[in-house]
Amino acid sequence: MEGLRRLFSPKLILKDPEVSLSLPALAFWALVIGFVRNPFYLDVLIMILLWAMLASSWNIAGGYAGMFSLGHGAFIGIGAYMSSMLFIHFKLSPWLGMITGAVVAGVIASCLGYICGRLKGHYFALATIAFVELVNITGVQLKELTRGSEGLSIPFSAGWANFMFENKVTYAYIGLAFMAGFYFLSLALERSKLGYYLVAMREDEDAAKSLAINTPRIKMVSIGLSGFLAAIGGTFYAQYILFIEPDTVLSFNFSVQVALVTIVGGMGTALGPLVGSFLLTPLNMLLRAYLGGSLAGLHIVIYGFLLIIVVFFIPDGIVNAIRVPLRKYLQSEEIG
Amino acid sequence: MEGMILQLFVSGILLGGVYALVSIGLTLIFGVLDVVNFAHGEFLMIGMYAVFWLCTLFHLDPYASLLVVTPLLFFFGLFVGRTVIRQTIGASSAVQIFATVGVSLILMNGALVLWKADFRSVPTAYGSGALMLGPVFVGYPQLMSFIGAIVFSAMLFPFLRYTYVGKAIRATAQDRRAATLMGIDIQKTYIFTFGIGIALVGIASALLAPIYSIYPGVGAQFVLVAYVAVVLGGLGNIPGAILGSLLIGITETFSGFFISPGWRQAIYYAVFILVLIFRPQGLLGQKQ
């Protein structure tokens, strides 16, 4: 992939802040994880990394390709269930199960992209909602396979092959590695030919088509990739929480959350999902922790207000809101 | 067996009537404003609570409370339209969807904070009563909902056809720019339409209160079905929404009987995706 080559060429690493700053940032967080002793803070951090992963995967379809999906829970769930079922029934290592689940999810996502590719904007969103509901009902009814709504408990048995660990720190490092991987993948995508085609398609699909860009095909590829990555996130989720049920992951609500993180952070930017997760995940957990006990429901009312405020004042997300003025500022520095 | 088929058909139509009540307002909003209103079910819930409080505090019959709840929800719709919805018109999908999701969360959990999670109900003498038309049972409140759906959408027609406001709404739905050029205040039209859409939800809530328990999450079960009905029938098309609702009601009832109650909803989600792909303008809509 030329994107990767371009990404790691020495000139770019020095000039492009998104790449050059990310490496020390990564090192910083790796150190932080190493030093955090409090399991609660580790838990929050792992959840942040998990949501960053899930949001990044959504971003490929929703942000870069403009395919606004509200059904990503389906792909996340497929990943979670596939790796878990393969582990429980066939003792297959969840790492391999993860790849299997990701491939399955990727293929299904591509099909969805092919079938619904023509749909615009909120029609596509509605189709994805129907899709995740369908997958939910299937998950509930196919009881022999998935244990239906009683949910799958993954028996705890620590070990690298089993992708389960006593020590939360290991989960955090793996999460960090995945998140970094998704981040660099997004950056590479941005700088690749596919990335440029996607921008063209997003800005004006008809104009893009007239330039002989095969829009149906790039839509399929993007959402396929998105589903693939989402399923990986799903396996990580399953291996950490050790319990999955249809109503949590295979749901419209969960899918909305995934999309939301990216929207707040900044759609169509590699950093957006990470920023969104770093802000929203602890906010959510803290709101529930400190207000959830008192007046039931109050913390969600506050969350709803915050949502509306963010969506109105920063509709492109935080990263986009900062990026343009920041770049202008940096450029003006250069000139001056 | 024919008796059973007939009963299934009638029950399906009555269920369709229930869905239609919710869908009519939605098709108007979606058709004119092109906004996906995820809070639609929550407005229904608010309306049902309003009916409940009117019945409990003032001993109004739920059907009588319709006269109070409808204008109440109209103004509430205007309020939300002005504050939130107006900013979402023409905005990206993300903004629209998340603004209305935010409204939905606020309404649902606001109700939870104010009125707790208890199930309220509006007991009526005819709540579980039924008529017998030949071999077929027809539940009273369901029959009232069905009649209400037909009557109130029929009332919409002269309104949309002959009044200035109605024409403005139709014009805006057809072509925004042309409507603006014609001197129609688009913003006001949008807000007004939203208000009417929510007022229709108010009617629905009065008619549905005798059937369902009232609790903060009661609206959520209707939203997705309403969207399916609306798309099936054609956006902005009121007879379409009714037709779509009836079809869904019938399909759901028949598949619940013959196939399995567990897979019932799967049928209409599958139909939904198929309609979106093969006939996105819906059964009665115009091809764009």
Place this chain on the structure above:
Amino acid sequence: MARKLLVCSLLILALVSMIYWNDAKAQNQVKIGTIFPLTGPLALLGNESFEAADLAREMVNERFGGVWGKKVVFIKADAPDPTSGANEANRLITHEGMKILIGTYSSSIALAASAVAERNKVIYLEVIASSDEINQRGYKYTFRTNESAADLGGTAAVFASEVVAPTLRIDSKKLKIVIFHEDSAYGTSVGKGVKATADRLGLQVLAYDNYKATSPDLSSIVLRFRALNPDVIIATSYINDAVLFWKTCKQLGLRPKALIGTSAGYGIPDFARLLGPDSEGVFTSEAPALVNPAALTDKAKALDKEFRERWMAKKGRLPAGHAYRAFTGTWVLLTEVLPKAGAMDPEKIREAFLKVDLPYGSLPHGLGVKYAPPGNPNAGLNERRIAGIQQWQDGKIVQVWPEKLAVKRWTAIPLPPWK
């Protein structure tokens, strides 16, 4: 643009300050964490369950001055779903330092939260949820005092076979039943219990269906059953769907000879309140409630009396099965287990759990207490648990079976025609 930056920084500031905001912690208290769904779809019974547990705590503080001479305080957490259940369990354990968690009413939340507790070697006491799996994972720190899904489901089938069939003068192997349940974890696990016992007893199961509890309409199910013409319907539903189902049966002319619900919707006061006289005669398999005092020890009788009075004062109605479950589970923890343990040490508390030995009739609703030891397939589950049958008579729930707990005899087998 400046406005946008301002909003961003305000958000970040708010967030950072919340992370560091810490309320003063009081010493000299016994703190126990609780996890219940206080928001979300299960909020109604989640809140009530918490209240019942909290009442036990209040009464223990009043009567005994708490535990080990210190007042008991609950650190309350809200978990509307399993993920938040796991997160909150983790927070209570690692951030708040809890060594005991009480929860959760919902089977799936219980499974997630107890998994976290077990890995942290912290006690998890389930007081209401019924899924059998909770105690079938070989966990050492998970205990449960109340009856399980298999008990609830099985008892309904046993009642159909041993009481309904003979009363109808039908051979139990010729009794036609249909089983249906809502499709969440709760309904599915209880439904399985019904089916397993029904098959074992040789009842004729004509249908075994499930449905979504939030369905706006159950006509197709009612008509399906009407075509099958069963003698008995055994149903597992939440309150909304239970009411909708029975109302629809009336509208569409389905009247089985008996309807046996299984806890949840069929056992709470809202059932009679929402259905009025139509609730008459419906049975429910449930944790016993308001039982015959003759079945109780004197201590239990007095405790029951006080529990009923205080619940009535608080809620304006008498306690139902789920309230009894949460109350008694917490009561046993605070008055039997913790005193024996002597300190807030999970290992000592574990051993104390296994030492509790109370005969049947020791709890206000007739149960005894003896937790199954490790090695038992249901390790940690109370072996002296009972699910009984109650019946709606005159708008009130009445314990009618088993005989020793019964307050009155059952009526309405077969159910008279709809009025």
